[in-house]
Amino acid sequence: MAHLFTIKRYYYLLLLMLFSGCIDSYAPDVIEHPESFLVVDGFINSRGVTTIRLSRTVSLQNNGTIPVETKAVLYLEDEAGLRYPLVEGKAGTYQSAALTLSTAKKVRLRIKTAAQKDYASDYATVKVTPAIDSVSWRLQDGGVQIFANTHDETAQSRYYRYEYDETWEFTSAFNTYLEYNAKEKKVQRRSDDIYHCWRTENPTAIKLGNSVKLARDIMSEYPITLLPSNSEKLGTRYSIIVRQYALSVEEYVYWEALSKNTENIGTLFDPLPTQLTGNVHNLNDASETVIGFVGAHSLEQKRIFIHYTQLPLTRYMTGYEGCEAEVVPVPGEPWSDPLQYFINGEFIPLAEVGAGSYKIAPKFCVDCRLRGTTVKPSFWP
Known part of the structure; x- marks a missing residue:
């Protein structure tokens, strides 16, 4: 009972400290x-x-x-x-x-x-890293799970680290063939495509695996990343390149400690920094x-593509949810110069819908370069 009282008194004092106004910041x-x-x-x-x-x-x-x-x-x-x-x-x-x-x-x-x-x-x-046998994927846990598969017949690898980059193709909410010429103060035909883009991300998560408890030196369906089934990355064509490194046990321990220090801290049950x-x-x-x-080892890598037609029909996030177009001048309102909407670059003309009237949309919804690049990657089909 005395032990229980001590615990209760500890938490009572802790609550007083948390809710008191006399707590000094500590750096x-x-x-x-x-x-x-x-x-x-x-x-x-x-x-x-x-x-x-x-x-x-x-x-x-x-x-x-x-x-x-x-x-x-x-x-x-x-x-x-x-x-x-x-x-x-x-x-x-x-x-x-x-x-x-x-x-x-x-x-x-x-x-x-x-x-x-x-x-x-x-x-x-x-060390010489064995080749990646395959990068595979399947529908799992409500999304698309990406795996890496490899083996070493000589059993000299055992400890592995993985990195990956993702690239996907996407389009903006609206396509347009018009642009505003600020120098000549007029709307003219656009010469560049700002509708089709590609985006690349380089995740920094530390991915480690080992086969020390297995009779064979094999990594079968090592999980690389899980994409939600409605991910915008899957909306058109998605590509992932996986890089594989065979580590020494010392290097593996270093990366394991780094992972614990940077990715597994935040709750009472996580390991303390080392x-x-x-x-x-x-x-x-x-x-x-x-x-x-x-460390001293070689690098092996493999790239795959996933086209949306390979997946079950679903609605994908686009990143442009909430984008809407409107017509200016607004019908019924006093006449105004529609070009004023284009001067500061916040809106882009989509189409001319009558003498002096335009359908417009915010730049973010039209210009995909704000979220990616119009330069097609050299490895893209």
């Missing part, structure tokens, strides 16, 4: 920590181009852009001392030539910053914190 010291840590993002591609992005951490109170680490010298180095340089292109992004690295020699990344600080990742065994321990170190100051894990 952890880490929010104002002035130190900026080096962040190393990327992996050593054993069968292609290695891309490494260098940046710096910022305070939680900083709402600006993330600073990138420029003018650094990067190269890959194997155990025999052979080096492969990386060249900076876009600020903070460094790339090698297309390489084929031997699995017989461990390899690491070396970094010298513009401030003359030397960093290196731990030597890593070079200190991320990567494999990149300051060669002259082991106490310096460096964020990132540089």
